[in-house]
Amino acid sequence: MDLNTVVEVRDGRRPGPWRPGDGWLGGGTYLFSEPQPHLRRLIDLSRMGWTPLQRLPDGSLEIAATCTITQLSRRARAMDDPAAPLFEQCCRSFLASFKIWNLATVGGNLCNALPAGPMISLSAALDGSCLLIAQDGSTRRVHVADFVTGAGRKILAEGELLRSVTLPARALASRTAFRQVSLYGLGRSGALVIGCVDPVDGSFALTVTAATVRPYRLWFPLPPRARELHAALARTVPDDAWFDDIHGLPAWRRHMAFRLAEEIRRELEEGTPS
Structure with missing residues (x-):
């Protein structure tokens, strides 16, 4: 256009x-x-020359805002991190053509702040942080889960730029489980839920996106029981935070988020070493 x-x-x-x-x-x-x-x-920003993806000395992964979905997908296939499959799963949640994949950027998906943005889902689930640059050159870091504040809303100030997203090495070493559902076979995500188990202390994190107006990341020191997880979800996500549009009513999105969360809990619990 x-x-x-x-x-x-x-x-x-x-x-x-x-x-x-x-x-x-x-x-x-x-x-x-x-x-x-x-x-x-x-x-x-297309000629800024930022490296699309790079490993930092501490093992974390920095993803430039200008990194395309194609570049992210290709790099992830070569990664041997336990959480690597999650990258492709989220990329596929775009349900977009190769033409979109070759142009759409990770930063653009975050800054659009749409509930169904799969790069928001990926980076929030892996405890990512955004590097923001103000017009005066000053910088600040914000967790992805806090970067998006509502449907189409984010915390960027006037003229502020999203430079990159960094995923910590510890999160990349997590065991993950992924669930996504749409009303239609090739429809926009109605609910997208990701679970992660920390490789060091065994803590459990559950991230709910697409069903809600902003990402919600729940953390438990130990994998929760079904009743505990249900109660935490009900307590954390307000009734007015369930998204409402033609791709799903709030009641349906809430139901599916709770259902997918329990499936993820069981999957990751069964994979816990005895």
């Missing part, structure tokens, strides 16, 4: 003052999918 209100595209490598009507351009798969009447200028 033509964005007929945009009068300028600036190379992101050239610093300049932020002004009203500016917007960051990554892959553009969402940006060019519908009118953006508030935009007057795009700041193009």
Whole structure:
């Protein structure tokens, strides 16, 4: 779609003052999918030269905001981390064509802050943190689970940039279980639930996305019993946090999230060494 209100595209490598009507351009798969009447200028990040994925000295994985879904999927296939299968499972939750995979970015998916954003699901489940850069060059880190605050809402300040997402080595070594459900065979995720068991202390984390307006990550020092997990979910996710749109009613999303959470609990409990 033509964005007929945009009068300028600036190379992101050239610093300049932020002004009203500016917007960051990554892959553009969402940006060019519908009118953006508030935009007057795009700041193009495609030539920033950021390494898509890199291992840091402490074993964590840094994913650049401009990393495409194709790049993430290819790299994950070569990873030997126990949590590596989760990357492909979340990539496949896009249910998008190869053309979208080649352009859509990890950062764009997070910044759109849609409940069904699978990169939000992946990075929140693996305890990821966002590196944010303000216009004055200052930086801050925020957990992905806190970065998205509602459907289409995130904590980015005016002109602030999502530079990368870092997944800790300990999370990458976790045992994981994945569940996703849609109303239709090729529909948008109605509920996406991920469980992780920590390789060091055996703690259990459950992350609920798509069914809710923002990600919810529950942590237990030990794998919970069914009743404990049910009670924690009911206590943590408010009644008004279950998402409501044509892809699923709140009651159905809540029911499926609880059901998938129990399936995950059982799967990971059965895989616990005796």
